[in-house]
């Protein structure tokens with residue numbers, strides 16, 4: 509008797525199926541940031557069989573990360589590996605059949621185009637607005653779908669951006685400086701389960717796109733508070749003046 513296929517539980521799903529799983533295995537993605545969100549997103553997407561993952565972070569795991577960054581353990585902290593190197597080892601242990609490219613670097617204007625180059629999707633697991641806007645603009649230029657996520661305290665946001673079709677981050681927040689002053693995990697904390705929830709929802713959005721169901725992504729900004737058990741989708745409109753309007757041609761070709 510043939511063994512049960514590795515991805516059978518996704519192949520059995522009506523919403524993914526064998527065709528969707530094959531598409532996932534042929535996909536190439538960038539996970540931008542390997543903190544709380546990136547830990548969960550990278551683990552689930554590696555286990556889902558995404559064929560190629562570029563994983564990027566400039567930090568090393570620290571003891572205070574282990575409360576929520578489930579990709580690392582105490583040995584990683586003591587060995588002083590970068591997050592990219594430690595994540596590479598753990599993801600390979602979870603799924604040796606996929607290709608993983610670890611990049612120990614800070615995403616900036618000089619490397620953002622190279623990092624988003626050649627991928628089908630970007631998962632945003634970043635912790636600052638300036639870098640998010642760099643990635644937002646880079647994916648618009650190249651027509652690459654982008655799943656934004658953010659988590660702080662007990663709340664989180666998720667929005668999926670399809671260039672040329674949906675609002676982008678600049679449509680949502682035209683002024684990056686105003687957003688940058690919002691609370692950060694390093695000052696107000698972040699609930700581990702809140703970050704994991706946001707990342708799980710980002711993975712769900714990513715799997716929709718990678719399996720060929722881009723038409724089923726979330727419409728608007730999903731806002732949640734896991735402590736209160738509240739989830740709602742706030743409508744977001746495309747801003748006629750936004751830079752993303754220039755890239756409408758990208759999906760019309």
Ligand SMILES: [Zn+2]
Nearest residue numbers: 676679750752
């Ligand atoms: Zn926009």
